[in-house]
Amino acid sequence: xxxxxxxxxxEREATLTIRNRRLCSVCFNSYVHxxxxxxxxxxxxxxxxxxxxxxxxxxxxxxxxxLVLLQVLDFQLQKQIANRNKTTYDIVVARVVLxxxxxxxxxxxxxEALAGRFATQTFLPLLDLHxxxxxxxxxxxxxxxxxxxxxxxxxxxxxFLRIMHCSTSATAASDVQSILLKRLLVAVARDQGCENxxxxxxxxxxxxxxxxxxxxxxxxxxxxxxxxxxxxxxVDFNYPLRxxxxxxxxxxxxxxxxxxLETTVEQDxxxxxxxxxxxxxxxxxxxxxITSQGEKYPSIMAxxxxxxxxxxxxxPADNATACPVCLMPVIGTQGLLNRNSGLCxxxxxMRQDIVP
Numbered sequence: 001x002x003x004x005x006x007x008x009x010x011e012r013e014a015t016l017t018i019r020n021r022r023l024c025s026v027c028f029n030s031y032v033h034x035x036x037x038x039x040x041x042x043x044x045x046x047x048x049x050x051x052x053x054x055x056x057x058x059x060x061x062x063x064x065x066x067l068v069l070l071q072v073l074d075f076q077l078q079k080q081i082a083n084r085n086k087t088t089y090d091i092v093v094a095r096v097v098l099x100x101x102x103x104x105x106x107x108x109x110x111x112e113a114l115a116g117r118f119a120t121q122t123f124l125p126l127l128d129l130h131x132x133x134x135x136x137x138x139x140x141x142x143x144x145x146x147x148x149x150x151x152x153x154x155x156x157x158x159x160f161l162r163i164m165h166c167s168t169s170a171t172a173a174s175d176v177q178s179i180l181l182k183r184l185l186v187a188v189a190r191d192q193g194c195e196n197x198x199x200x201x202x203x204x205x206x207x208x209x210x211x212x213x214x215x216x217x218x219x220x221x222x223x224x225x226x227x228x229x230x231x232x233x234x235v236d237f238n239y240p241l242r243x244x245x246x247x248x249x250x251x252x253x254x255x256x257x258x259x260x261l262e263t264t265v266e267q268d269x270x271x272x273x274x275x276x277x278x279x280x281x282x283x284x285x286x287x288x289x290i291t292s293q294g295e296k297y298p299s300i301m302a303x304x305x306x307x308x309x310x311x312x313x314x315x316p317a318d319n320a321t322a323c324p325v326c327l328m329p330v331i332g333t334q335g336l337l338n339r340n341s342g343l344c345x346x347x348x349x350m351r352q353d354i355v356p
Contacts, residue, residue, distance in 0.1 A: 002014075004022065006022065006023050006024035006026075006027050007021050007022055007023065008021075008023060008024075008027040008030075008031075009024060009026070009027050012024035012026060012027070016028050016251060016255070018031065018248065018251070019298070025255040028251070028252065028255060029252065029255065029256065032068075032072070032244065032248065032249075032252045033072055033075070033076075035241075035243045035244050036069065036072045036073075036240045036241060036244070037072070037076060038243075039228075039238075039239075039240040039241075039242065039243065040073070040076075040238075040240050042228075043196065043228070043236075043238055045088060045089055045196070046088070053087070053089060053090050054088065054089040054090070054195060054196075055089065055090050055091075055092055055192060055193050055194045055195065056089050056090070056091055056092070056194055056195070056196045056197075056198055057091075057092050057094070057185070057188070057189035057192060057194035057196065057197045057198065057235075058070055058073070058091050058092065058093050058094075058197075058198045058200070059093075059094050059095070059096070059185045059197065059199070059200075060093060060094070060095040060111075060114070060200070061095075061200065062095065062101070062107065062110075063200075063264070064246075064249055064250065064253055064261070064264050064265050065200040065201065065202050065205065065241055065246065065249055066199075066200025067114075067200070067260065067261060067264055068200070068241070068249050068252060068253065068261065069198065069200040069240060069241055070091070070093065070114075070118060070121070070200075071118075071256075071258055071260075071261060073091060073198075073240075074091070074118050074120070074121060077089075077091070077120065077121075078120070081120075090121070090122060091121045091122065091198075092121075092122045092124065092189075092192045092194055093114075093115075093118070093121055093122065093123045093124065094123075094124040094127060094185065094188055095107070095111050095126055095127065096126075096127045096128070096129055096181060096184060096185065097126055097127065097128050097129070098129055098177070098181070099129060099164055099177070107126070108126060111123070111126055113260065114260065117260055124188070124192070127184065127188070129160070129177070129180060129181060129184060130156055130157055130160035131184060132180045132181075132183055132184035132187065133156045133159065133160060134156065135184060135187040135188060135191060136183045136184060136186075136187040139180070139183055142324040142325050143163065143325070145324050145325055145341070145342065145343055145347070145351075146176075146325060146347070146350070146351050146354050146356075147351065147354060147356045148162075148163055148166060148354065148356050149356065162356075163176065163180075164176070164177070166354050166355055166356050167353055167354055167355075168353045168354070168355055169353040170279050170280055170281040170284075171216065171281045171282045171283070171350075171353070172350050172353035172354060173281070174281035174282075174283050174284070175216065175281075175283075175346075175350050176350070176354075178283070179325060179326050182327075183327070185197065186233045186234075186235060186327075189235050190234065190235065194235065195235060195236060196235060196236040196237075196238050197235055197236070197237050197238070198238050198239075198240060199237060199238070199239050200241055201226075201239050201241060201242065202241045202242070202244055202245060202246045202248075202249055203241070203242055203243065203244060203245050203246075203294075203301070203302050203305050204245050204246035204247075204290055204291055204294045204301060205246065205287070206226045206239060206242055206305045206308075207290045207294070207301050207302075207304040207305050208283070208286045208287040208289075208290040208291070209225060209226055209283075210222050210225070210226050210304055210305060210308040211286045211290065211304065212282055212283045212286045212287075213225055213346070215282050215286065216282060216346045216349065216350070217344075217345040217346035217348075217349045218326070218328060218344060218345070218346035220329070220344075220345070221328040221329045221330075221344065222308050222311065223308055223309060223310075223311040224328055224329055225328060226239070226242075226305060226308055226309060227309045228242075231327075232322040232327055232328070232329060233327055242305065245294055245298050245301075245302075246291060246294065247294065247295050247298070250265050253265035290304075321342075323342070323343055323344035323346075323347050324342055324343065325343060325344075325347045325350075326344060326346065326347055328344060328346075329344075330342070330343075330344045
């Protein structure tokens with residue numbers, strides 16, 4: 001009999017305090033797996049008839065959360081193969097290299113190591129963000145709504161660089177990049193025949209996204225941006241990590257026997273409060289704030305996501321109009337900066353900080 005037993009198994013020594021409960025590392029790992037797999041079970045991803053397989057798209061960000069999601073789902077699929085020699089679904093994995101990620105050699109090496117570790121999953125070649133111009137056939141047309149027009153004969157790479165440098169504020173620049181990133185990932189998911197995009201966003205990350213959307217003028221569509229289910233982009237968005245905090249994922253990585261997770265969590269160092277607030281994007285500010293406050297008041301931060309998810313969401317069945325740039329629902333015309341524009345309020349505000 002141990003002096004400090006785990007409250008779940010009552011056999012092993014409790015070494016972790018998780019939501020005011022003392023757990024051993026084995027039971028904590030089971031806790032993380034159960035949270036993720038219970039969410040996956042709620043998406044209705046049942047077996048298709050015959051040899052058909054569902055294809056689910058999992059974009060990796062280079063951070064810890066999406067990597068934990070990949071590791072847990074791979075573990076589930078390996079168990080399915082061992083038990084019945086087939087799986088419920090296949091995972092298609094992709095990684096986009098962003099313009100500010102300078103160490104491309106390291107990214108490629110890490111990505112190849114992941115492809116070797118999770119060899120039974122489908123890993124697409126590394127993507128550059130400028131490939132959105134090739135894969136999303138509407139993005140060039142839609143950017144005209146922001147006043148960004150390609151010059152005659154302008155190459156994709158040059159046009160992309162001009163897009164990235166036409167914002168006069170850090171928030172607008174971050175907004176443009178995140179919109180292009182999401183559009184690229186959705187385009188890849190469609191191209192690969194995937195029905196769902198599995199985002200590796202923790203509860204902490206979803207809370208930061210919700211508050212950032214409100215701050216940027218997209219409060220009317222915030223439920224659509226963080227809720228599980230249908231989207232106006234034609235694929236379902238799902239967030240299997242939505243019941244777990246970032247700190248819990250970090251604890252899981254440290255307690256696991258997965259070397260790749262252990263290495264990643266050491267690189268996932270919290271970013272301190274920026275010294276120059278004016279030159280920092282709203283997204284970064286709120287992500288830093290939510291991460292720091294979430295460690296102190298996790299239940300309060302969790303309420304942000306729960307409350308936002310309960311707001312009325314516009315789904316395709318509602319015949320909602322999509323903003324041509326961010327592709328989120330446009331909720332009526334009340335409060336729009338320009339009633340003659342098809343842009344949502346957030347993108348209309350962003351356009352004011354763009355000088356083509």
